Amino acid sequence: MITYPVFTNDSTIGVTAPSSGVGEDLHNILNQAIKRMQTKGFNVVSGDTAWTQIKAKSASAIQRAKEFNSMIQSDEIEVIIPPWGGELLIEILEYVEFDKVQNKWILGYSDLSVLLLAITLTKGLATAHGTNLVDLRGEYSDETTAMWEPVLATNRDETIVQKSSQLYQKEWSHNSPSPCVFNLTEKTYWKTIDNEPFHIEGRLLGGCIDVIRHLIGTPFGDVRTFRDKYITNEPVVWYLENCELNTTDLRRSLVQMKLAGWFEGCSGILFGRSDANVPVSGYTIEDVYADIARELQIPIAYDIDCGHVPPQITFINGAYAELRVEDGEGTVKQTFKP
Incomplete structure (x- = not known):
């Protein structure tokens, strides 16, 4: 619970x-x-x-x-x-x-x-x-x-709904913040593999993949026990944002998560916008998403409002969420289910 x-x-x-x-x-x-x-x-x-x-x-x-x-x-x-x-x-x-x-x-x-x-x-x-x-x-x-x-x-037991942003900030400009701090100039567009509509449900878990991956193998990263003890093995929706990893490093991290069992019972993954997704030898970020989607046989959404390219939705670790993406727009419905 x-x-x-x-x-x-x-x-x-x-x-x-x-x-x-x-x-x-x-x-x-x-x-x-x-x-x-x-x-x-x-x-x-x-x-x-x-x-x-x-x-x-x-x-x-x-x-x-x-x-x-x-x-x-x-x-x-x-x-x-x-x-x-x-x-x-x-x-x-x-x-x-x-x-x-x-x-x-x-x-x-x-x-x-x-x-x-x-x-x-x-x-x-x-x-x-x-x-x-x-x-x-x-x-x-x-x-x-x-x-x-x-x-x-x-x-x-209450529910809160958040919508994808209208605009996002392409570059930080700390010396000239707007009245709302961010300089929101670029059109937000949430994407999915093959542009197919995206609808998944499950308990939210996630964060910045650069650092949470280091919990694997420690007493603080036991996802299997968490699923068994606190959410009775309900499906998990992972939201992940990339701060500094190029595409091959991100791929290695996702494979490590998979091998550690973190994606067991996963119903889908959300990836945040990132300016760090630098291709390596032609291996693009879209290739990374397609590979993990194929291996896990789950839907993937990306360029969502999460992480170091603001603004960002407030995701609650442990909450039960219903997520939809269609025509570039996203909805995050979170229920504070015990």
Whole structure:
């Protein structure tokens, strides 16, 4: 049975950096994000790690884990939203007190998806893959990003529907953000293999494939036990986004997931938009998708609103989802089924 945290519009947000923190030269954007949350009526408690960054991490693994443990166990904090992702979150897993994790939302993406997926797989606690804190600093959020609030506010047994975006951002322009932070200029078009309509259902699991693949073979990546213990072997829908992998590295990662049993009971896979899908010797990203679809005999949708090419839909690890893609448009219906 999946447990879903509770979220309200006056919740207290804890800001900690289990991966990368924000260096002094960018403290202004973190301050803006915190003030924006306060203006919206949230209380904000900020940890020390959010404000530091050295050698590819906010602090030592023990210090990062200690601060996260404190916030996830605090009766004062209802939701944790790190500033952003990073590179080395996996270092803290052995120090996280999983047996003391309380039922509260954690929202983020990129390297944070290592922690999100590990908590859902080991605890049966729903976690939220979506926007990070610094991208909420704008005067307003685009319609897709703004859905993080109503999604997290969904109650057990309730359903929330999200639609594909109208436009996405092709390139980051940190020095000239729009009023909603992102510069949304390109027409969104969700795709499927052979352009066939796509309709699947199942429990959502996923994240940034660059980093969640490293959970394979660890105590934090036991998908078989999760399926048996928490979702009674219901089908799984994987959503995956690629930050930096070329096509052959992505292919190796997908094969590794398959060999590890992560795709057992999989009803379909969603792949996020990515600017990292560089072909190798003529092997294109479309070839990768076609190969895994053929091997697993499942439908594939790609270029969806997920990951490092924003905006992105808020996907809830553990939720029961019905997903449709047709004529370039997508619908994600999530039910907070125990």
